[in-house]
Amino acid sequence: MTASFRFTMSATDGAARTGTVHTPRGDIRTPAFMPVGTAATVKAMMPESVRATGADILLGNTYHLMLRPGAERVARLGGLHRFMNWERPILTDSGGFQVMSLAGLRKLTEEGVRFKSHIDGSVHHLSPESSMEIQRLLGSDIVMCFDECTPHPATEPVAAESMRLSMRWALRSREAFGDRPGHALFGIQQGSVFRDLREESAEKLRAIGFEGYAIGGLAVGEGQEAMFGVLDYAPGMLPEDRPRYLMGVGKPDDIVGAVQRGVDMFDCVLPSRSGRTGQALTRFGAVNIKNARHLDDPRPLDPECSCPACSQYSRAYLHHVFKAGEILSSMLLTWHNLHYYQELMQGLRDAISAGTLEDFARAFHARRAEGDVEPL
Amino acid sequence: MTASFRFTMSATDGAARTGTVHTPRGDIRTPAFMPVGTAATVKAMMPESVRATGADILLGNTYHLMLRPGAERVARLGGLHRFMNWERPILTDSGGFQVMSLAGLRKLTEEGVRFKSHIDGSVHHLSPESSMEIQRLLGSDIVMCFDECTPHPATEPVAAESMRLSMRWALRSREAFGDRPGHALFGIQQGSVFRDLREESAEKLRAIGFEGYAIGGLAVGEGQEAMFGVLDYAPGMLPEDRPRYLMGVGKPDDIVGAVQRGVDMFDCVLPSRSGRTGQALTRFGAVNIKNARHLDDPRPLDPECSCPACSQYSRAYLHHVFKAGEILSSMLLTWHNLHYYQELMQGLRDAISAGTLEDFARAFHARRAEGDVEPL
Numbered sequence: 050m051t052a053s054f055r056f057t058m059s060a061t062d063g064a065a066r067t068g069t070v071h072t073p074r075g076d077i078r079t080p081a082f083m084p085v086g087t088a089a090t091v092k093a094m095m096p097e098s099v100r101a102t103g104a105d106i107l108l109g110n111t112y113h114l115m116l117r118p119g120a121e122r123v124a125r126l127g128g129l130h131r132f133m134n135w136e137r138p139i140l141t142d143s144g145g146f147q148v149m150s151l152a153g154l155r156k157l158t159e160e161g162v163r164f165k166s167h168i169d170g171s172v173h174h175l176s177p178e179s180s181m182e183i184q185r186l187l188g189s190d191i192v193m194c195f196d197e198c199t200p201h202p203a204t205e206p207v208a209a210e211s212m213r214l215s216m217r218w219a220l221r222s223r224e225a226f227g228d229r230p231g232h233a234l235f236g237i238q239q240g241s242v243f244r245d246l247r248e249e250s251a252e253k254l255r256a257i258g259f260e261g262y263a264i265g266g267l268a269v270g271e272g273q274e275a276m277f278g279v280l281d282y283a284p285g286m287l288p289e290d291r292p293r294y295l296m297g298v299g300k301p302d303d304i305v306g307a308v309q310r311g312v313d314m315f316d317c318v319l320p321s322r323s324g325r326t327g328q329a330l331t332r333f334g335a336v337n338i339k340n341a342r343h344l345d346d347p348r349p350l351d352p353e354c355s356c357p358a359c360s361q362y363s364r365a366y367l368h369h370v371f372k373a374g375e376i377l378s379s380m381l382l383t384w385h386n387l388h389y390y391q392e393l394m395q396g397l398r399d400a401i402s403a404g405t406l407e408d409f410a411r412a413f414h415a416r417r418a419e420g421d422v423e424p425l
Numbered sequence: 426m427t428a429s430f431r432f433t434m435s436a437t438d439g440a441a442r443t444g445t446v447h448t449p450r451g452d453i454r455t456p457a458f459m460p461v462g463t464a465a466t467v468k469a470m471m472p473e474s475v476r477a478t479g480a481d482i483l484l485g486n487t488y489h490l491m492l493r494p495g496a497e498r499v500a501r502l503g504g505l506h507r508f509m510n511w512e513r514p515i516l517t518d519s520g521g522f523q524v525m526s527l528a529g530l531r532k533l534t535e536e537g538v539r540f541k542s543h544i545d546g547s548v549h550h551l552s553p554e555s556s557m558e559i560q561r562l563l564g565s566d567i568v569m570c571f572d573e574c575t576p577h578p579a580t581e582p583v584a585a586e587s588m589r590l591s592m593r594w595a596l597r598s599r600e601a602f603g604d605r606p607g608h609a610l611f612g613i614q615q616g617s618v619f620r621d622l623r624e625e626s627a628e629k630l631r632a633i634g635f636e637g638y639a640i641g642g643l644a645v646g647e648g649q650e651a652m653f654g655v656l657d658y659a660p661g662m663l664p665e666d667r668p669r670y671l672m673g674v675g676k677p678d679d680i681v682g683a684v685q686r687g688v689d690m691f692d693c694v695l696p697s698r699s700g701r702t703g704q705a706l707t708r709f710g711a712v713n714i715k716n717a718r719h720l721d722d723p724r725p726l727d728p729e730c731s732c733p734a735c736s737q738y739s740r741a742y743l744h745h746v747f748k749a750g751e752i753l754s755s756m757l758l759t760w761h762n763l764h765y766y767q768e769l770m771q772g773l774r775d776a777i778s779a780g781t782l783e784d785f786a787r788a789f790h791a792r793r794a795e796g797d798v799e800p801l
Contacts, residue, residue, distance in 0.1 A: 088745075088746070088749045088751060089742070089745065089746070089749075090746055090749075090751050090753045092751060092752055092753070093752040093753070093756075094753070095733070095753070095756065117745065117748065117749060118720070118741070118745045122720070122721060122741070125721065125723075126721070126723055126739060126741050126742070127723070132739070132741075132742055132745075133742065134737045134738060134742075325752075344494070344498070345498060345501065345502070347501075347502055347503070357471065361510045362510060363502060363508070365494070365498070365502050365508075366465070366502070366508055366509065366510075369464075369465065369493065369494045369508075370464070370465070370466055372493065373464045373465075373466075373493060375464060375466050375468060376468055376469040376752055376755055376756070377466045377468070377469070377470070377471070379752055380469075380471065380752070380756070
């Protein structure tokens with residue numbers, strides 16, 4: 050186990066980069082997709098199955114874990130990795146995003162946020178300092194600054210005020226984080242869709258200095274075009290030699306476009322959540338397995354996919370277990386979706402290494418435009 | 426693949442027997458426990474995980490499968506084994522037990538049973554002939570006769586009438602089953618708790634002749650003492666050289682007592698259903714993982730168990746995922762429970778082979794009397 054956290058880049062292709070985030074708990078190949086393990090489990094998956102899909106790192110949610118089972122409890126039980134049986138890297142968010150969305154149940158001040166638990170109504174407090182402490186107790190490898198995710202749409206003055214609060218909190222996060230070799234603290238750029246604010250935010254973060262930089266405040270309803278508009282300039286404002294993480298993104302085409310614009314890391318509940326609602330994400334686009342057209346279809350979801358759902362079951366079976374409300378439906382479709390995401394990331398990494406990202410993206414879009422496999 | 430279905434006995438210990446049911450799809454080591462895969466899935470388990478627990482055979486429910494996805498559909502898709510990705514033997518029940526329990530929704534005649542689907546209210550019919558046809562379409566390796574499971578309590582005249590109907594249906598089942606090398610048809614003894622009726626039923630079944638014999642009409646509310654009372658004589662009424670299957674049983678101590686009385690095969694939803702409701706079945710007895718005493722317990726459920734739930738997680742974690750409503754809770758506890766059941770069966774088989782079944786049963790009961798592991 051080495052004590053250092055560092056990012057090495059092995060190739061670029063246009064704005065896109067591929068490389069490795071080295072951590073004492075293992076390497077993270079970038080561009081990387083992090084499955085979401087909100088409550089210390091990637092829903093419907095055994096951790097060894099998550100690993101089998103190719104995931105190098107998971108994301109945990111500070112808000113959920115501080116409320117249940119509690120950060121002190123996780124620490125007493127040996128930390129989040131041991132608790133949830135995942136020995137590789139874990140990134141935790143700061144809890145900021147979740148508490149901000151507790152409309153009516155939270156109060157924001159310069160100090161931090163006071164809020165009521167969605168589980169039992171108990172009152173809690175989150176600040177840069179307490180978020181750093183909770184993430185330390187969890188044992189997170191990559192810690193996120195406590196920030197306010199500016200809602201969309203926001204006027205420029207509102208976005209500016211929100212971003213500046215986040216930058217003051219970023220400094221407090223950095224100071225509270227302290228010196229923790231082998232662990233990383235990521236700053237989060239805000240500024241909504243305003244280029245000047247994104248630049249101001251990036252400057253302030255660079256002045257503080259972080260092991261990595263996230264692009265926050267996107268994927269909050271602005272749409273892909275507006276998001277790509279920001280991504281046309283935002284990644285370039287962040288230090289080239291540090292990983293760049295686009296929080297909460299996204300759909301497969303969001304990821305491809307963001308990688309083309311220089312993003313290295315992603316997380317999203319989409320593949321796991323869709324899996325539980327009967328939606329398979331494939332190279333042909335989304336397939337709704339609950340659709341009656343699958344009732345008698347003996348073919349696999351995707352004949353080229355090697356995941357257990359595709360290699361061992363028919364669409365008819367996947368349709369059946371979904372309609373019957375069987376847990377196996379969530380298990381198989383989540384597995385497929387996470388497998389597909391990791392395969393997509395591998396494809397992106399390979400294409401960047403080969404200098405063929407543009408071809409890769411063209412083929413990606415063309416295959417989705419063709420749509421699902423032909424009717425029987 | 427051999428085309429023969431046969432039972433070989435390798436050792437006895439008192440009334441207990443151990444041996445092998447040979448089928449073209451693989452051997453079934455007896456005494457055997459069959460996990461229940463009602464709707465073409467053992468709930469919350471991948472079939473390879475069910476196999477990893479040591480299961481040689483699964484049970485499928487004709488009633489559920491005929492309604493959804495439908496037996497003809499399963500046949501078109503290559504049969505139940507291929508459909509559900511389980512290549513080893515499958516036993517299907519006849520549907521009789523489930524339709525009889527549809528109080529108010531079914532009409533029983535000499536011909537069979539007309540009933541309404543619990544899914545969509547559509548009207549269906551089951552008879553010895555249609556049950557044989559459905560089980561053939563499913564591709565079941567061990568087919569059960571269509572019978573009426575006599576409710577408990579029943580007066581002797583009612584039990585006699587019910588049993589005689591089942592015996593007429595047993596003959597019709599045998600005739601409808603026809604000649605299917607490699608597949609077996611099991612007769613089902615009825616007669617409630619009345620010894621004379623059990624003997625009459627056994628005689629009638631022996632006269633027809635089956636590849637195996639089930640003991641039906643037990644585990645329907647009569648209690649363990651009454652059940653063991655029947656099992657003190659019922660297995661001995663059935664041919665010694667054929668497997669004996671006690672339907673719908675049971676709790677671990679039911680199984681131990683029934684094996685001591687000469688039963689070879691079992692099925693029960695208990696281990697899988699309990700797993701989904703937070704109850705772990707262990708060598709110490711049942712452990713309710715939802716109990717708050719597990720909140721901070723770093724110890725495994727059972728330190729001597731090698732299942733994933735016990736070898737990779739703490740009681741605190743299992744408690745957490747149950748309280749958080751996570752699917753992983755059902756996955757891990759079901760796995761543990763099925764693992765424990767198969768380990769119990771292996772212990773019984775080994776003890777019978779060694780001639781030490783009495784010692785095994787004594788140790789089994791003593792350990793359960795000690796109760797769960799000591800408090801922290």
